[in-house]
Amino acid sequence: MIRLTTILSALAVLTGNAFAQDEAPDLFALISDRDMAGLEAAIEAGADVNQRQSEGLEATPLMWSTGREANYTRVLLEAGAEVDVRDAMGDPAINWAAYYGNTDAIALLLAAGADTDLIGHGTPVEIVMRRGHEASFALLLDHRGERPDRSAAEAALEAAALAGDGESIAVLAPYVDMATARDWAGRPVLHAAARANRADAVTALIAAGAPVDGEDSIGFTALFEASRDGALDAVEALIAAGADVNHVSNENALSLTALHLAAIGNHVDVVGALLGSGADTDAVGTMGATPLMWAAFEGSHEAALRLVEAGTDLSVEGRFGDTALSAAEAYEWDDVVRAIRERLPE
Structure with a gap:
């Protein structure tokens, strides 16, 4: 059974923590040390770019590389690293890149044909939503052609929410179904105000009919978005409005x-x-x-x-x-x- 401490150890070389493995495989160590010249030399000498860790998450160097600059991912892909191989949790490299919000690595993996439907800790789209990586989210939605069509009134409502413009929110509310109004990515507009820590907009949107516990496709409410992003003012406004x-x-x-x-x-x-x-x-x-x-x-x-x-x-x-x-x-x-x-x- 894989234990949390072995998962922590698997991440240790990337994060530089003291409990890193003493004898990481060569490519993992080179990536961790940001030794590009060494990595390229090891690959040139015949190192296996698809080697696996012997314990923990059983990661590959390609997965490992997504916690670093995208050039490491590029070098491994050019050397024939397998794109969609999955770790012990079912996550391929693109899910790792989604976890880190490494938009450049995601772009390289997509260009290499990465499957965005593979589920480990969710799909890459679900992972970037959970983690709050907006740029990576936009890239993945565009790749999949999943940006929603919105009315001009919905777009204006989101702009007002991000600006904390309560007066404009009140003016726009009669022209938008507040129960279903969405942001650029298809999430409730209230989520956008919460992420931006716009307590005034949070209050105005709820007063105009936005459901305080409205959910997005992964079941996050506005309180989740504000809590993840440390948006204390929005958190307090949502709690005052009765958020669960x-x-x-x-x-x-x-x-x-x-x-x-x-x-x-x-x-x-x-x-x-x-x-x-x-x-x-x-x-x-x-x-x-x-x-x-x-x-x-x-x-x-x-x-x-x-x-x-x-x-x-x-x-x-x-x-x-x-x-x-x-x-x-x-x-x-x-x-x-x-x-x-x-x-x-x-």
């Missing part, structure tokens, strides 16, 4: 909550606002991980400590058997480890 702080996203977005997203982003002020409004600290998604465990996985130190102090259930084990304690130990967060140990039963 314990809404759960769809399975194609890992069944997360707004608190998961705030924790992942290390937005401690948003974490506090959600906790103060009754957010469930022990909610688990499809990976079996609480917001605390996700914070640890993503390296969000301050959010992890805040969630421990909030009384999160520390006995929860994730899908791969790891706990908040093991994740904190992997990151060598002494204060988090100490706080967890103080709360664990003898």
